[in-house]
Amino acid sequence: HxxxxxxxxxxxxxxxxxxxxxxxxxxxxxxxxxxxxxxxxxxxxxxxxxxxxxxxxxxxxxxxxxxxxxxxxxxxxxxxxxxxxxxxxxxxxxxxxxxxxxxxxxxxxxxxxxxxxxxxxxxxxxxxxxxxxxxxxxxxxxxxxxxxxxxxxxxxxxxxxxxxxxxxxxxxxGVVLPTPTTTCRYWHRTLNPKKLIDVGFSRLGARMTMSRTIRLYKLPESTVTPGFRKMELRDVPAVTRLLRQYLSQFVVALDFDENDVEHWLLPLENVVDSYLIVSPETHEVTDFCSFYSLPASILNNPNYSVLKAAYSFYNVSTKTPLLQLMNDALIVAKQQDYDVFNALDVMHNEAVLKELKFGPGDGHLHYYLYNYRVRNGLKPSELGLVLL
Ligand code: YNC
Ligand code: MG
Known part of the structure; x- marks a missing residue:
């Protein structure tokens, strides 16, 4: 009731x-x-x-x-x-x-x-x-x-x-209310296994040692895709075109214009970070990835007080496989000392999460619309929208 x-x-x-x-x-x-x-x-x-x-x-x-x-x-x-x-x-x-x-x-x-x-x-x-x-x-x-x-x-x-x-x-x-438009799941990619285990965010897997776990989650020192670089102000028009085209395939999605892209996606230190791939041949922006920074206070732990978490925001893959693109995002997040990289199973994320060594979280995130009815049974993959 x-x-x-x-x-x-x-x-x-x-x-x-x-x-x-x-x-x-x-x-x-x-x-x-x-x-x-x-x-x-x-x-x-x-x-x-x-x-x-x-x-x-x-x-x-x-x-x-x-x-x-x-x-x-x-x-x-x-x-x-x-x-x-x-x-x-x-x-x-x-x-x-x-x-x-x-x-x-x-x-x-x-x-x-x-x-x-x-x-x-x-x-x-x-x-x-x-x-x-x-x-x-x-x-x-x-x-x-x-x-x-x-x-x-x-x-x-x-x-x-x-x-x-x-x-x-x-x-x-996170709570169930009348009535979810769709229900998503958070997935977590460990970047700093020792700390995540120490603070109780994750547990050592069965028959795993700490050193095997550290090896499992190890990432390359630097990104692998040629032409991968941070987004700049001059990229706003190209990123807007790329993102609009990409988001048009989802049933429910944000309708970004250039002002929105400049605000929501231009890197802002410790808040939001975005990268793109410029084709070495055509010099066109072909792919894009972004994440926002939302730390968590660690309650009652003698050794740590803050968990540094990156949250996958909007990604667009046209030439570079999404798997490789998100792997590069993981690498830059690791370089920036994030402890964990989180992502929802929205858009095309689900297809790459397992292979990138994300594990499913225990909670759900329900999406709701007020005063708008959408057909029941919308899938997370039909959603092109990430809220903060
Ligand atoms: C919640 N999260 O069901 P009923 S998310 C919406 N969103 O109502 P009380 C919520 N409703 O079931 P408390 C809700 N949580 O009897 C509870 N409710 O119909 C409903 N937590 O009120 C609940 N932040 O004041 C019940 O509850 C009624 O004192 C009970 O306060 C709730 O930001 C809360 O989780 C969440 O600070 C404020 O627990 C409190 O418990 C709290 O007796 C920790 O309330 C922080 C937390 C929620 C994060 C979020 C999205 C909010 C969306 C709100 C709905 C917006 C509708 C659209 C409005 C614009 C429309 C236009 C046009
Ligand atoms: Mg109250």
Whole structure:
């Protein structure tokens, strides 16, 4: 039973088998004049705040809230530790709305205790490009859990999205809600076996020694594909063309333009990194790979406090096999001292993960659309979309 989600325009469990329901918006947009102009009601001790991510102090407050209260693994060994630079990048893409960076403070002390964000994106579902909000960073302080604050946060972000005449959203979560558009799995490629085992991220395999394990995951010192180099500003037009062409084959995908590519894919130190392959013959950009940097705090380990994790972002292979391209991505991630390289089984990833020595993780990541119904049974490989 989902007291809140049953009231929302999302696919409901009871409708799962119903093939008569059409694809597309679940309910039509309202008149803008009918969108409430007042914020949703919060319990008396709390007040809304709009978080100005340009402001150093606000950004640090958000960082502190998330670093102590955001997503943990099932065993509470690790917690996501998004950096301030990452948060600024994630929350200020082209055309972002400051009003969609929403906090809740304790009136009496002004302490920030809850957060939710949206950023605008164009998402293509089959032929239709839909303006949506990507909703992320929903967090309620540990001491305020289970008080039904989350539904109020979600209603408030929904109201502010509606005020921009946007009626759809996309989001991911580790929990099952009504109802996933598709369910993906994280795969993990060990780069630093000794540390991953020491901190409990992975275990020594059966009949494996540490030295055999280190040998198993060893990578070449330098990348193997001729013409492999870091992406630069001058590559934006070529990368945009390559990516648009590539993503057109997926059922649900991001609709990138050059401004988006410049923001989301141009390397930004310790945030996002991108590489491409220029054909030595034609001098054309033929292949592309990228990853973002999302460290995790290691909770209660005497030797280590941070796990350095790279997350596969968008990859495009046309001339270089995806296997080789991602292997080069692993090599640069290793050079940059990442401990683990994570990837979802979206796009064409599944086909190469095993051979690259990725192992399946235990959790799932569910993708959701708000106010948009897509045929049941969309496969992860039909998804050309990676959220942060
Ligand atoms: C979740 N992750 O089911 P029902 S992911 C959505 N996403 O409602 P309470 C969630 N809903 O089932 P708590 C959710 N987790 O009764 C729980 N819910 O209908 C639902 N964790 O509220 C839940 N961050 O306040 C239930 O729960 C209701 O105090 C219960 O707060 C939840 O960012 C939470 O995992 C997650 O900070 C804030 O546990 C808290 O437990 C927490 O009593 C650690 O809430 C951090 C964490 C979630 C990461 C993410 C995506 C969020 C998407 C939100 C939905 C957006 C919809 C689209 C809006 C725009 C629409 C337009 C146009
Ligand atoms: Mg609550």
């Amino acid at each position: 989902h007291r809140f989600w049953e009231t929302q325009p999302v696919g409901q469990f009871k409708d799962l088998g119903d093939t008569s329901l059409p694809e597309g918006p679940i309910e039509p947009p309202s008149l803008l004049s009918d969108v409430k102009s007042e914020p949703c009601n919060l319990p008396a001790p709390y007040e809304w705040t709009t978080c100005d991510m340009d402001d150093e102090r606000t950004c640090t407050e958000v960082y502190n809230l998330l670093s102590l209260n955001y997503v943990e693994d099932d065993e509470n060994l690790f917690r996501f530790n998004y950096s301030t630079e990452f948060l600024r990048w994630a929350l200020r893409p082209p055309g972002y709305f400051k009003a969609w960076h929403i906090g809740v403070r304790v009136k009496a002390t002004k302490k920030l205790v809850a957060f939710i964000t949206g950023v605008p994106a164009r998402i293509r579902v089959r032929e239709d490009v839909v303006r949506m909000a990507e909703v992320n960073f929903l967090c309620v302080h540990k001491k305020l859990r289970s008080k039904r604050l989350a539904p109020v946060m979600i209603k408030e972000v929904t109201r502010r999205v509606h005020l921009e005449n946007i009626w759809q959203a996309v989001y991911t979560a």
